Amino acid sequence: MSAGRSAAYIFQGVMYFYRPARIYCRYQFKMQDQVEPELLQQALDSVLARADYCRQRLVWEGRDAFLEPNDQPCTVARSAAWRKIPEETNGYLFSLSCEGDKICMDWDHFLMDGRGMSRMVTQVLQEYTNRRYGTEFACPKLSCSPPYDVEALLDRFPSCRTKNDMQGQTVQTYEGECRRAILRLEKAGLVRRALDCRVKPFTCLTALLCQGLQQYLGKDTVTYSYSVDTRAAIGAPDAMYNCVASFQGQAELAGDPALAEYAGKMDAEIRSSLEPEHQLYRMAQQMSWVYEVTKLKAPLKIKSRVFQMGEYISGIPADFWISYLGDPVVPASGELMQYIKGFEVWVPPDGASLGFEVGSVNGEIILCIQDKTARSGLPEILRKVMEQEGIPVFQAENLG
Amino acid sequence: MNRTEIIEQIKAILEDVAELPPEEVNEDSVLMDDLDLSSMEILTIVADVEEAFGLRIPEKDLRSFVTISDLADYLVERVD
Secondary structure, three states: OOOOOEOOOHHHHHHHHOOOOOOEEEEEEEEOOOOOHHHHHHHHHHHHOOOOOOOEEEEEEOOEEEEEEOOOOOOOEOOOOOOOOOOOOOOOOEEEEEEOOEEEEEEEOOOOOHHHHHHHHHHHHHHHHHHHHOOOOOOOOOOOOOOOOHHHHHHHOHHHOOOOOOOOOOOOOOOOOOEEEEEEEEHHHHHHHHHHHOOOHHHHHHHHHHHHHHHHHOOOEEEEEEEEEOHHHHOOOOOOOOOEEEEEEEEEOOOOOOHHHHHHHHHHHHHHOOOHHHHHHHHHHHHHHHHHHHHOOOOHHHHHHHHHHHHHHOOOOEEEEEEEEEOOOOOOOHHHHOOEEEEEEEOOOOOEEEEEEEEEEOOEEEEEEEEOOOOOOHHHHHHHHHHHOOOOEEEEEEOO | OOHHHHHHHHHHHHHHHHOOOHHHOOOOOEOOOOOOOOHHHHHHHHHHHHHHHOOOOOHHHHHHOOEHHHHHHHHHHHOO
16 A cells, blocks of 8 residues: 555545535635636645645545545646546645636535535635735644544444334435526524524524425425534544534425424424534434445445435435535634625535525625526525515526 | 346345345245345345346335345336
């Protein structure tokens, strides 16, 4: 084995090898001025020199995957068009690019989840504004917590081990061509409505999306999935790798109940999912399936198929997926946000008909929507639902 | 491929995945109860069946495979 080659972090992202297609994500920042590529390149080089975890490439030896240090140049592309990762990125599992006033960071979900990438891209932006605007952000070494011990997690919750559980109800998802839409709301309006209903703003948003999808999909029971960050619960605060647990809920909307009526039940479930012990239990449930598939003595193709069928019969698919990133820069920084005029986050919906990736920037809630249903009219429906509840909508449109 | 050949192929996959001797498997064997297969083993068998017969079984059909006979009937209708 080559020097520096390691399988240490493979398990944390291995489920992304089992998906039907690789999951590539994008953070897109609209800056206040035209971006200067040379300065962005310097910023990237500076960050990478302090971020061993990000400076890796993926290698395969037979059926086994490894990560190893990548010494190749990591170049900033001068076009926002997607590059093939890793074929067009010198083996790097991410791609930084700029065009006009946009900075785009694309990455393979195998290596980092959204929160992990936030730490890296925040430092790139800080290094860039240090050079472009003379800010003085201190950019410390970007360390990554050691991989969590999955066997210890499974031992802690032995009841989570895979059982004969083929009886779950499953939502049939739409799998048409993915189309994009965007919805931008006033954050204060959402918070105000949430307080009226005595629920968390996230609950309020999810409940309103359920209401919109009741109309859009023509069904009274809407199933949603969401994930929670488990870094704190599992003791890996600086994890850059995938470190989440996913939960699922349903909104029963027959008879068109008022928001406060059905959001309360949703809120109780969502609050419960924030309890560390509950997060770890759920994480153990999900990772036990990944663990069992990984242990199969079979080619990747068979493992992948087993994993996908298992997710289906376990009732994982949902009508929509909502992922709330919140502030895309970590740690949150008002000074840095002065230079950022817009933000989008794009992640393909996986195991759902629609995906809502949500960020919070400069007083706005920004929902980047990917829709596989081949239906029409979603932005208009969501605008109406929000405005009926008194939440100002700044933008609701299809992006194609 | 006729039904008998299909069942022989399924038995061979069962032996490979779950180390079940072919003589202990018959058409009426219930996958979960009689053969005590886990969901993981059943899904691995389905994935191997897909490979062996060159077809893709929609996920919505998975729960219909209770016995060996169910799986064989499904394949007889779809395999040349």
